[in-house]
Amino acid sequence: xxxxxxxxxxxxxxxxxxxxxxxxxxxxxxxxxxxxxxxxxxxxxxxxxxxxxxxxxxxxxxxxxxxxxxxxxxxxxxxxxxxxxxxxxxxxxxxxxxxxxxxxxxxxxxxxxxxxxxxxxxxxxxxxxxxxxxxxxxxxxxxxxxxxxxxxxxxxxxxxxxxxxxxxxxxxxxxxxxxxxxxxxxxxxxxxxxxxxxxxxxxxxxxxxxxxxxxxxxxxxxxxxxxxx
Numbered sequence: 001x002x003x004x005x006x007x008x009x010x011x012x013x014x015x016x017x018x019x020x021x022x023x024x025x026x027x028x029x030x031x032x033x034x035x036x037x038x039x040x041x042x043x044x045x046x047x048x049x050x051x052x053x054x055x056x057x058x059x060x061x062x063x064x065x066x067x068x069x070x071x072x073x074x075x076x077x078x079x080x081x082x083x084x085x086x087x088x089x090x091x092x093x094x095x096x097x098x099x100x101x102x103x104x105x106x107x108x109x110x111x112x113x114x115x116x117x118x119x120x121x122x123x124x125x126x127x128x129x130x131x132x133x134x135x136x137x138x139x140x141x142x143x144x145x146x147x148x149x150x151x152x153x154x155x156x157x158x159x160x161x162x163x164x165x166x167x168x169x170x171x172x173x174x175x176x177x178x179x180x181x182x183x184x185x186x187x188x189x190x191x192x193x194x195x196x197x198x199x200x201x202x203x204x205x206x207x208x209x210x211x212x213x214x215x216x217x218x219x220x221x222x223x224x225x226x227x228x229x
Contacts, residue, residue, distance in 0.1 A: 045220055045221035046220075046221050047218055047219070047220060047221070048214070048218065048219055048220070048221050049218055050214075050215060050216050050217050050218055051173075051174070051180070051215045051216070052158065052172075052173040052174070052215065052216060053216070054087075054092055054093050054128070054158070054216050055093075055127075055128070056093050056094055056095075057093070057095075057126075057127035057128050058095045058097065058125065058126045058127045058128070059087070059093050059095065059096045059097065059126060059127070059128050059129070059130055060096075060097045060101060060102070060120070060121050060124045060126035060128070060129045060130070060161070061080050061083045061084055061096065061097070061099065061102075061129075061130050061132070062102055062117060062120060062121070062129050062130070062131045062132065063076050063079050063080045063083075063102070063132045063134070063154075064117075064131065064132065064133045064134065065133075065134040065137075066133060066134075067134070069134050069135075069136065069137040070134055070137045071137070071139075072139060072197055072200075072201050074197075074198065074201050075137070075139075075152065075201040075204060075205055076134075077099070077103075078201055078202050078205035078206070079132065079152075079154075079204075079205040079208060079209060080099040080102070081099040081205075082202075082205045082206050082208075082209035082210075083099075083130070083132070083209040083212060083213065084096045084097075084098075084099050085209070086209045086210060086212075086213035087213055087216070090213060090217050091217075092213060092216045092217050097124055097125070097126055101124050102120070102124070105120065105123055105124060109123070117129055117131050117157075117159050118159055118160070118161050118163070118170055121159060121161025122161050122162070126161050127160075127161060127162055128158060128159065128160060128161060128172065129158070129159040129161050130156070130157075130158055130159075130212075131156070131157045131158070131159055131179075132154040132155070132156055132208075132212065133154060133155050133157075133179065134152070134153070134154055135153045135154060135155055135181065136151055136152070136153035136183065137151065137152055137153070138150060138151045139151070139152075139186075139191075139197075139200055139201070139204065141191070141196070141197060141200070147187060147188075148185045148186070148187065149186055149187060149188040149190070149191040150185065150186040150190075150191050150200055150203075150204055151183060151184070151185050151186070151204075152183065152184050152204040152205070152207075152208050153181060153182070153183035153184075153208075154181070154182055154183070154208060154212070155178060155179030155180065155181050155182075156174075156179050156180045156181075156182055156212055156215065157171055157173070157174070157179040157180075158171070158172040158173040158174075159171060159172065160172050180215065182208055182211045182212050182215070183208070183211075184204055184207035184208045184211065186200065186203060186204065186207075190203065
């Protein structure tokens with residue numbers, strides 16, 4: 001029985017893809033075979049819907065460490081910068097205030113630490129505040145043979161800076177008052193390859209920002225955009 005043309009065509013395409021993948025190892029392209037198959041588009045995971053759609057309003061990113069867990073303070077700066085970049089790059093919103101906005105407000109107001117999140121948002125001229133509170137931080141350069149050598153965890157809340165009449169409407173998202181927890185871990189191998197405090201801090205911040213941003217836009221599950229870095 002003759003093979004239908006569509007099946008023949010698809011079969012040839014599969015053979016071509018597998019042949020290409022088999023050549024990637026020797027030429028040193030830097031990708032595993034699984035990653036190469038992913039980039040062909042044939043084996044991508046399902047699409048994940050956003051947990052919340054951000055209105056296109058002026059947004060302030062507030063990274064807070066109320067319990068002073070972060071002993072590498074640059075991590076906080078990197079997280080604010082990376083968070084802003086992720087949201088803008090993926091066109092989640094069009095106006096995110098500069099990452100140093102909070103630091104300028106802190107320097108200008110002696111009572112800054114007594115202000116609430118909503119009030120800080122109003123001081124900055126924001127309509128919404130994406131509030132990231134650090135809940136866990138562990139990182140060091142000297143590591144032992146353990147699975148998790150560095151970790152950054154935050155809870156995420158979206159605050160309406162302009163709401164003054166109804167306190168129940170101040171927290172726009174999520175429903176749970178404790179917020180949405182997001183974390184990133186680095187293995188001992190990743191920490192070793194990072195070679196330095198600054199790079200480790202960058203990796204943790206970038207991974208958390210990536211995961212938080214994906215809460216707000218449609219994306220593909222199990223992609224390689226961070227693991228291949």
